[in-house]
Amino acid sequence: MFKILKYIFFDLIRSRWSYVYLLFYLLLGAVLLFLNNDLSKAVITLMNVIIILVPLIGTLFGVMYYYNSKEFTELLLAQPIKRSSIFIGQYLGVALSLCMSLIIGLGIPFVLYGLFQSNEIWDFVLLLVTGTFLTLIFTALAFNIVLYNENKIKGFSYSILLWLFMAVIYDGLFLMSLIAFQSYPLDSFSIGATMFNPIDLSRILILLKLDISALLGYTGAVFKKFFGTGLGLFISIGALSLWVVLPVLNIYRKCRKKDF
Amino acid sequence: MIRLLKKLLFVLPLFWGLQLFAQTIVVCSDCKINSIKEAITNAVAGDTILVKKGTYKEYNIVVDKPLTIKGENFPVIDGEDQGEIIRVVSDNVTIDGLFIINVGTSYTSDHAAIRVVRSENFLIQNVVLEKLFFGIYIEKSNNGKIYHNKVIGDAQDEYNSGNGIQLWYSKNIVVEQNIVQKVRDGIYLEFSDNIIINDNISTENLRYGLHFMFSNDDLYTNNTFENNGAGVAVMFSKRIKMLNNTFKKNWGTAAFGLLLKEINDAEIKDNVFEENTVAINIEGSNRVVYSGNDFISNGYAIKVLGACYTNTFEKNNFLYNSFDVSYHSKINDNVFHHNYWSSYTGYDLDKDGIGDVPYRPVKLFSYIVNKTPETIILMRSLFIDIIDFSEKVLPVFTPDNLLDMTPQIKRYNDKD
Numbered sequence: 060m061f062k063i064l065k066y067i068f069f070d071l072i073r074s075r076w077s078y079v080y081l082l083f084y085l086l087l088g089a090v091l092l093f094l095n096n097d098l099s100k101a102v103i104t105l106m107n108v109i110i111i112l113v114p115l116i117g118t119l120f121g122v123m124y125y126y127n128s129k130e131f132t133e134l135l136l137a138q139p140i141k142r143s144s145i146f147i148g149q150y151l152g153v154a155l156s157l158c159m160s161l162i163i164g165l166g167i168p169f170v171l172y173g174l175f176q177s178n179e180i181w182d183f184v185l186l187l188v189t190g191t192f193l194t195l196i197f198t199a200l201a202f203n204i205v206l207y208n209e210n211k212i213k214g215f216s217y218s219i220l221l222w223l224f225m226a227v228i229y230d231g232l233f234l235m236s237l238i239a240f241q242s243y244p245l246d247s248f249s250i251g252a253t254m255f256n257p258i259d260l261s262r263i264l265i266l267l268k269l270d271i272s273a274l275l276g277y278t279g280a281v282f283k284k285f286f287g288t289g290l291g292l293f294i295s296i297g298a299l300s301l302w303v304v305l306p307v308l309n310i311y312r313k314c315r316k317k318d319f
Numbered sequence: 320m321i322r323l324l325k326k327l328l329f330v331l332p333l334f335w336g337l338q339l340f341a342q343t344i345v346v347c348s349d350c351k352i353n354s355i356k357e358a359i360t361n362a363v364a365g366d367t368i369l370v371k372k373g374t375y376k377e378y379n380i381v382v383d384k385p386l387t388i389k390g391e392n393f394p395v396i397d398g399e400d401q402g403e404i405i406r407v408v409s410d411n412v413t414i415d416g417l418f419i420i421n422v423g424t425s426y427t428s429d430h431a432a433i434r435v436v437r438s439e440n441f442l443i444q445n446v447v448l449e450k451l452f453f454g455i456y457i458e459k460s461n462n463g464k465i466y467h468n469k470v471i472g473d474a475q476d477e478y479n480s481g482n483g484i485q486l487w488y489s490k491n492i493v494v495e496q497n498i499v500q501k502v503r504d505g506i507y508l509e510f511s512d513n514i515i516i517n518d519n520i521s522t523e524n525l526r527y528g529l530h531f532m533f534s535n536d537d538l539y540t541n542n543t544f545e546n547n548g549a550g551v552a553v554m555f556s557k558r559i560k561m562l563n564n565t566f567k568k569n570w571g572t573a574a575f576g577l578l579l580k581e582i583n584d585a586e587i588k589d590n591v592f593e594e595n596t597v598a599i600n601i602e603g604s605n606r607v608v609y610s611g612n613d614f615i616s617n618g619y620a621i622k623v624l625g626a627c628y629t630n631t632f633e634k635n636n637f638l639y640n641s642f643d644v645s646y647h648s649k650i651n652d653n654v655f656h657h658n659y660w661s662s663y664t665g666y667d668l669d670k671d672g673i674g675d676v677p678y679r680p681v682k683l684f685s686y687i688v689n690k691t692p693e694t695i696i697l698m699r700s701l702f703i704d705i706i707d708f709s710e711k712v713l714p715v716f717t718p719d720n721l722l723d724m725t726p727q728i729k730r731y732n733d734k735d
Contacts, residue, residue, distance in 0.1 A: 230702035
């Protein structure tokens with residue numbers, strides 16, 4: 060598995076797209092800091108960008124890479140290698156190279172700007188952690204999609220639909236259900252509903268850290284308990300980890316049974 | 320010349336007379352007079368009682384003649400939780416430099432460390448109060464000054480704690496350079512008119528840093544209110560001026576920087592509101608002018624609940640608030656102009672420093688949150704940004720005439 064991981068990883072970091080992705084984050088971080096002159100404001104703006112863009116890149120890149128290297132995968136399948144190590148290796152190779160672009164691309168401008176001397180370091184670390192989580196989650200979901208769909212067009216449209224659903228449509232439905240049932244106690248429901256969407260989860264995680272917790276706790280006791288204490292952070296990170304583990308397990312399960 | 324001499328002849332004996340009669344009575348633990356009560360009994364009007372350093376276990380001290388009670392190196396007056404400590408019932412009393420502790424707590428009477436009752440021209444200065452119920456309680460007394468005192472309470476619950484400085488039916492009083500901490504209300508005014516409150520620091524109080532009830536024509540400037548249950552509550556009062564104050568970190572589930580309820584004709588100018596859950600909460604307030612204020616990183620900068628007419632918001636800076644303005648109704652009779660909004664995205668083609676596109680400070684999301692508070696969990700979501708944008712283009716739910724027609728391109732920098 061590690062051999063395949065290593066091969067894919069080095070293959071990808073030599074590729075043009077990794078550099079474009081890296082450069083994009085470099086530029087984004089530098090421009091934000093240049094315009095804002097304020098680390099915490101830059102972190103907020105980056106949060107907005109990351110929770111939308113990282114899932115999109117993760118899904119599209121995952122799908123694209125799988126379809127492109129399909130012949131190579133089939134070649135590997137002919138060798139005496141375990142199937143799970145081929146696919147998990149591929150998945151980790153793609154996800155880790157994306158994570159690396161993200162971390163290095165955002166890290167360099169912030170470190171140069173004096174991140175280590177500021178109080179925002181934990182906010183920034185949290186931002187990178189959520190970015191990494193989102194990459195891992197959405198690349199895994201992309202691999203799930205392609206394993207179920209041989210048709211490229213179908214695979215791409217499902218992946219875009221997945222992103223659109225998680226980033227926009229889910230929140231719309233969420234909002235509508237909250238308004239429709241506004242006469243009922245909704246605290247637990249709304250926290251529960253967040254858990255089912257990794258993008259919402261990451262958003263909440265960063266909001267919590269950026270001191271909006273009091274504003275969130277404005278409404279009710281359950282909110283106050285969840286957002287006012289470490290419990291919120293703990294549960295959110297737990298749920299995010301679950302979001303990584305479950306799709307990866309499904310890749311493992313599916314690739315063993317799949318007919319090529 | 321002769322007239323001047325005559326005047327001198329008339330005035331000089333007066334001075335001598337005062338010097339002859341006004342004497343200083345020294346109180347110390349091993350003096351002839353070793354209690355303040357005894358000293359007051361022996362004193363005549365105009366005397367000074369000098370209290371030396373030491374601990375005096377006394378309570379219910381009644382000052383019934385015009386005296387100056389002055390502490391040297393902060394003598395401690397320990398009330399041993401028995402009740403009220405000093406009660407002033409005479410005009411022209413000065414209390415200076417005492418350290419008063421252990422005021423008794425009572426549920427039936429408001430025991431205070433220093434209570435002034437129906438007296439004129441009092442001066443309370445350099446007093447330190449600790450372990451108190453009520454601190455300085457001014458009752459139906461006028462023309463006094465409360466200057467440079469320190470009130471440090473240890474209040475836990477609202478129902479069994481008192482206020483730091485309380486004015487009740489009192490007029491023309493100056494409250495200056497006091498520090499009030501950890502009591503129920505830092506400074507409380509009820510039926511008190513023409514009060515001037517300057518340069519005080521009121522922090523960590525359970526309820527309000529400063530609280531007005533039915534008090535008119537008051538002025539407060541250069542005060543700092545930090546970390547209170549709510550910074551300042553102004554209720555049922557008219558013509559209050561609030562200038563150059565700082566409201567900071569009044570941060571919690573029901574916290575406000577400034578709470579206005581039934582306030583008319585007030586002036587709120589050049590204040591700084593920083594990191595409050597709600598910077599200004601307005602209800603039933605009319606003809607109030609808000610100008611030159613800085614709203615920085617608050618949850619809500621201005622939350623308008625209803626029945627607020629002909630208020631003017633001008634030349635304020637709204638910087639990085641989660642919600643700039645929140646309205647509960649569709650009706651707007653207030654004017655917003657020449658403000659700087661950090662979330663303004665318009666342009667200024669004619670370079671006159673005023674944005675060419677009007678700014679709409681009420682977001683649809685704030686309207687939704689008012690209706691269904693739990694939706695706040697969706698804050699900063701992409702979907703919310705999209706619906707906010709569509710509402711901005713075509714307002715349906717928010718007041719459509721609530722516009723800043725002249726948003727500033729650059730923030731006002733009068734403070735720096």
